[in-house]
Amino acid sequence: METFAFTVAAVLMAGAPLVLATLGETLTEKAGIINLSLDGSILLSAMAAFACAATFDSPWLGVLAGAGVGAAIAGALGLIGIFLGQSQLAVGFILTLLCRDLAYFLGHTFSRQPGPDLGLWTIPGLGDVPLAGPIFGSQSPVVYLSLFAIGFCWWWMYRTEGGMRLRAVGESPRAAFGRGIRVRLVRLYYCLAGGALVGLAGAAYSLAVKPGWGRPQGCEGAGWIALAIVIFGGWHPVRGALGAFFFAALQVAGIHLQEIFPSIPAPVFQVAPFPMMILTLLAVNMGRMGWVQDIVRRHPLFKKCSGAWPIEAPAALGQDFDPKKGL
Amino acid sequence: MNRESLLAQTGWFLAALALALLLTVIVCLPLGAPPLETIYVLFKGGLGSLSKFGRVLAGWVPLTLCAVGLLIPFTARLWNIGVEGQVIMGAIFCTAALRPFDDGGALHIGLALCAAMVGGAFWALLSGLLRVFGRVHEIFSGLGLNFVALGVTLWLIFGPWKRPGVASMSGTEPLDISLWLPRLGALSVSWVGLVLAFAAILAVYVLLHRSRWGLKMRAVGENPKAATLFALGPRRRLLQAFMLCGALAGLAGATQVLGVYHRLLPSISSSYGYTALMVGMMASFRLPLVPFICLFFAVLNVGSIQLPLQMGLDSSLSGVIQGVMVLSLFIIQGLRLWLKQRKGAD
Numbered sequence: 001m002e003t004f005a006f007t008v009a010a011v012l013m014a015g016a017p018l019v020l021a022t023l024g025e026t027l028t029e030k031a032g033i034i035n036l037s038l039d040g041s042i043l044l045s046a047m048a049a050f051a052c053a054a055t056f057d058s059p060w061l062g063v064l065a066g067a068g069v070g071a072a073i074a075g076a077l078g079l080i081g082i083f084l085g086q087s088q089l090a091v092g093f094i095l096t097l098l099c100r101d102l103a104y105f106l107g108h109t110f111s112r113q114p115g116p117d118l119g120l121w122t123i124p125g126l127g128d129v130p131l132a133g134p135i136f137g138s139q140s141p142v143v144y145l146s147l148f149a150i151g152f153c154w155w156w157m158y159r160t161e162g163g164m165r166l167r168a169v170g171e172s173p174r175a176a177f178g179r180g181i182r183v184r185l186v187r188l189y190y191c192l193a194g195g196a197l198v199g200l201a202g203a204a205y206s207l208a209v210k211p212g213w214g215r216p217q218g219c220e221g222a223g224w225i226a227l228a229i230v231i232f233g234g235w236h237p238v239r240g241a242l243g244a245f246f247f248a249a250l251q252v253a254g255i256h257l258q259e260i261f262p263s264i265p266a267p268v269f270q271v272a273p274f275p276m277m278i279l280t281l282l283a284v285n286m287g288r289m290g291w292v293q294d295i296v297r298r299h300p301l302f303k304k305c306s307g308a309w310p311i312e313a314p315a316a317l318g319q320d321f322d323p324k325k326g327l
Numbered sequence: 328m329n330r331e332s333l334l335a336q337t338g339w340f341l342a343a344l345a346l347a348l349l350l351t352v353i354v355c356l357p358l359g360a361p362p363l364e365t366i367y368v369l370f371k372g373g374l375g376s377l378s379k380f381g382r383v384l385a386g387w388v389p390l391t392l393c394a395v396g397l398l399i400p401f402t403a404r405l406w407n408i409g410v411e412g413q414v415i416m417g418a419i420f421c422t423a424a425l426r427p428f429d430d431g432g433a434l435h436i437g438l439a440l441c442a443a444m445v446g447g448a449f450w451a452l453l454s455g456l457l458r459v460f461g462r463v464h465e466i467f468s469g470l471g472l473n474f475v476a477l478g479v480t481l482w483l484i485f486g487p488w489k490r491p492g493v494a495s496m497s498g499t500e501p502l503d504i505s506l507w508l509p510r511l512g513a514l515s516v517s518w519v520g521l522v523l524a525f526a527a528i529l530a531v532y533v534l535l536h537r538s539r540w541g542l543k544m545r546a547v548g549e550n551p552k553a554a555t556l557f558a559l560g561p562r563r564r565l566l567q568a569f570m571l572c573g574a575l576a577g578l579a580g581a582t583q584v585l586g587v588y589h590r591l592l593p594s595i596s597s598s599y600g601y602t603a604l605m606v607g608m609m610a611s612f613r614l615p616l617v618p619f620i621c622l623f624f625a626v627l628n629v630g631s632i633q634l635p636l637q638m639g640l641d642s643s644l645s646g647v648i649q650g651v652m653v654l655s656l657f658i659i660q661g662l663r664l665w666l667k668q669r670k671g672a673d
Contacts, residue, residue, distance in 0.1 A: 036466070080654075084661020089406065089466070090608055091657055097601055098650025101643040106357065108641035224470050231467075265485035267593075271478030274471040278463060285462035324672070 005134035007252060012139065015248030016146040017042070017204040017219070021226035022233065022240045023153045024197030028074065029235060030157065031190035032170040032316040035077055036092025038198055039223025040099030045069040045202030047107035050213040054115030063118075063203045070199020071192045073099060078191035082184050088318055096223070103217075110213045117211040118142065142204040146241075149197065153237040166190055170314035173321040183321050201226070221274065228277045232284055235314060243280075250276055339659055347655040351648050360640055369645070372633030373626035381514030385587055386597070386625040387618075388520035389414070389579035393603035394610075394617050395524075395531045396575030400568040401612045402535055403561075404548040407569060409454045409469025410576045411600025412476035413447040417577025418584045419480060420446025422488070422499065422591040430505040436519075439506075440581050447577020448570040450476060455569035459562045465569075473600070480593055488591065498592035508586040517586040524618075527575055532614055534571075544568060576600065602628070602649065609653045624649055 021038060028035045035041075045066040053062025077095055081088040120138050127137035157163040165186055168176035173183045205219040206212065225247055233240030254269045286292050352362040373383055393410050400407040407413075424442035428435055450472060457468040488499045508517035535541040547554040547561045554561045583595050602624055610616035624645075631645035 076654075080657055080661055083665075084658065085664055086657045086661045091654070093406075093408070093466075094605065094608065094650055094653050094657070097605065098647065098654060101646030101650060102354065104643040105354070105641045105647050109358070221474060224467070228467055263486075265481060267481040267485070268478050271474045271481075274474035274478075278457065278468055278471040281463045281467055282457065282461045289460070289462055324668070 002134065005131055009135050009139065010252050011245060011249045012135065012143050012147075013209060014251050015245040016140070016142040017201040017209055018222060018226055018229065018244035018248055019146040019241045020142075020149060020204060021198050021201035021223060022229045022244045023149050023237055024070070024194040024201065025226055025230045026194075026233070026235055026237050026240050027153065027157075027166070027190050027197065028194030029230060029317055030166055030170045030314055031187045031194075032173060032314055032319065032321070033078065033081065033187055033191050034088045034092060034318045035074055035191065035194060035198075036089055036227070037073055037077055037095035037099060037223075038227055039221065040096035040103070041070050041073045041195065041198045042202040042205065042219055042223045042226075043217060044073065044099040044103040045199035046206035046217055046219055047103040047110070047202075047213055049199075049203035050115055050206040051107060051110045053117075053207060054110060054113060057116060059116045059118045059207050062116075062207055063200065066203025066206075067196040067199040070202060071196040074191045074195020074198070075188070077195075078188045082187050082191070082320075085320060085322070100220075104215050107213050107215075112212070112214050115212065116207075118208045140208045142200075142208045145200070146204075150237060150241045157237060167314070169321075170316055173316050173319075177321070177323055183323065187321075198223075198226075225273055225277055228281055231313075232280050234312065247273060247276070339663060343652070343655045343659040346659060347648070347652040350651045350655065354647055354651070355644075358640065360638060365634070365638060365640065365644070368633050368637050369627065369630040369648075371630070372637075373628075373630030378514065379629060381511070381516050383622070383625045383629045384514065384516035384521065386599075386628050387622050388516065388524045388586070389582050389597070389599045390603055390606065390625055391524045391618055391621045392527050392575045392579040392582070393599050394606040394621055395527050395614070396572040397603055397607045398531055398535065398612055398614055398617070399544070399572050400565075401607060402541070402544045402548050403565055403568050405458075405565060405568060406466055407451065407454070407469060407572050408466050408604065409451060409472045409600075410572070410603055411596050411598065412469070412473035413450045413573040413576035414580040414583070414596040414600050415473075415476040415480055416450040416573075417443035417447040417580025418591060418595045419476075419483065419580075420449075420577065421581040421584045425502060425506055426488075428503075428506070430503040432505060435506060436508065436585060439585060440523075440578060443577040443581030443584075444574040445577070447573040447575070447580065449573070451569040451573025451576070452566060455566040459565060477593070480591065480595065484591060484593060496593055498588070498590045498595075501590045502585070506585065507589055508582070515587075517582070520582045520586050523578060523582065527578070528614070528618060531575075535614070597628075598646075602646075605649050605653050609656060 021042060025035060025038060048069040049062040049066030052065035053059045073095060077088070077091055080086050080091045118141050121141050121144065122138045123136065127133045129137070157166060165176065165181050168179070168181060169183045169186045177183050202219070205222070206217065210218040226244070229243040229247060230240055232243040251273060254272050258264070258266060258269050351366070355362040355365055373379060393414065397407055397410060421439045421443035424439045425435060454465055454468045454472055457463040458465045484498055490500050508519045510516070511518040511521065535544070543559045544564055546557070546559055547564050551561050579599060580595065583597065584591060588595060606617060606620045606624060609620050627645040627648055631642040634640040634642050634644055
């Protein structure tokens with residue numbers, strides 16, 4: 001029981017930044033913008049968060065800096081992609097590579113330096129409760145933050161007017177424009193908000209999950225995993241978060257596997273999430289292939305199960321909207 | 328849109344360069360690095376002497392092979408982000424082909440080059456198959472396979488192919504000198520590599536601009552639905568495009584193994600796959616520009632090695648400059664479009 005609780009606690013911790021990044025990208029993509037710069041964004045904001053925390057000796061200032069940097073990168077993507085009409089995929093990819101090198105270049109002096117981290121928060125009275133105690137009683141603040149963010153994003157997207165506007169500009173920008181919503185501006189806002197969440201994910205890495213800065217930091221590739229989880233989660237915040245925890249669980253399992261198979265070199269386990277990512281996307285997308293649907297149609301058992309995990313991308317994902325061209 | 332005068336085009340290009348320079352200077356300032364001196368050190372490190380230029384050319388060969396290869400899938404509007412992994416796979420297959428031999432000659436090297444092309448094409452085919460039969464977007468499959476290829480390299484270096492006694496990041500046992508690509512005089516670049524790069528440029532030009540295959544490929548890229556109706560076989564062509572690009576990337580991996588490092592290393596690809604993507608975007612995927620941009624980026628890469636030694640800066644500045652240049656080009660292109668639309672509205 002104890003080990004189970006500690007494993008869950010470890011999964012929550014490892015999953016926290018992935019959840020934040022996934023939620024950020026879900027917000028952005030719901031508005032119809034693809035932000036491919038996640039991987040570089042996370043790295044640069046991780047560097048900025050650590051550098052700021054170490055310079056001013058204040059981890060929470062670092063968290064703010066991380067969110068700011070994430071929002072700034074997403075803002076650059078938003079301006080070039082939405083208002084200057086360049087390919088979102090191309091700009092996002094360039095930003096990934098650029099931010100990655102920028103993080104290593106600017107963070108050079110902070111490499112392997114000591115610095116503050118966010119530490120643990122203890123909730124009084126919860127520690128003695130069986131099961132919940134070891135899991136939630138004493139956790140990193142980023143875990144509480146990520147859990148809060150899941151609920152908040154769901155509430156915002158499906159229970160508020162702002163969330164309705166968000167989904168409108170992603171599903172049908174023309175209709176939204178017709179109703180008087182300033183599509184491009186709304187998209188830019190959610191680009192910034194999503195970027196800030198991605199920045200928080202970076203800060204969560206360098207200040208809590210893998211404290212410190214260096215080359216490599218250890219969060220390389222997390223952005224790409226998060227991008228894939230958004231598809232896996234079908235652009236739904238709660239399902240996306242579940243996907244993030246699923247991947248975190250695989251990572252934690254990888255650490256245990258490493259102890260079981262000491263003959264396999266450690267670096268090999270670091271790439272393990274990536275074949276998993278491809279297989280997951282394959283499994284998710286297979287259902288939409290013609291030949292798979294044929295098989296499903298022929299077997300009544302499959303037919304019952306099909307539709308259990310529907311995947312619908314926002315209809316206007318990645319499409320330009322130019323209000324001058326009108327309705 | 329493309330019918331602007333040469334003068335105007337040059338002007339816009341210079342504007343992009345100026346913006347890139349400005350952004351680079353802004354990046355250098357927080358570190359207290361004098362920007363102009365940094366840029367001087369960067370270029371002197373790449374062009375300062377003949378032997379340095381030889382190293383630039385040694386980097387130009389794989390970069391050009393990858394960048395030129397990328398034009399083929401891009402003609403069909405496909406993003407082959409997996410070039411990096413295809414370079415690594417080429418290097419692995421090349422090393423695997425040479426492992427049974429202690430020494431050899433031109434025949435063995437030829438065999439290794441062919442094996443590398445097969446390796447790269449195989450890795451690209453996986454990405455293509457995932458896209459065609461699994462609906463996995465090529466960005467994710469390519470990227471994932473890059474990491475998988477890196478994992479395979481690490482496993483080989485620390486596992487079955489480790490050097491007798493010690494296994495370390497320094498790679499496998501070096502190849503016998505008879506298996507190295509012959510050098511061009513005293514320069515560190517091989518003439519075989521240069522010949523391969525020029526041959527690749529020519530071959531891709533003929534394939535894309537002077538063959539029916541290239542014409543059909545372009546049709547697939549412009550309008551996949553129409554291509555299906557006209558029985559141009561978009562799926563088959565898509566796989567072919569990936570495989571050709573992968574083969575060239577594999578060849579780049581082989582030039583790294585046979586010509587530069589003479590062994591398999593974890594960092595065998597030197598990120599040329601990602602740099603080649605930037606070259607492609609910078610050139611807007613126009614073949615005549617590609618070799619020159621590759622040369623410029625190779626100068627930056629070699630020059631940046633001097634930065635930690637002389638200025639105490641991280642060598643990733645070359646990547647920053649490359650990224651900033653492509654981004655500036657996008658911004659300037661966007662501004663151009665915006666100005667044009669405003670003119671049209673008036």
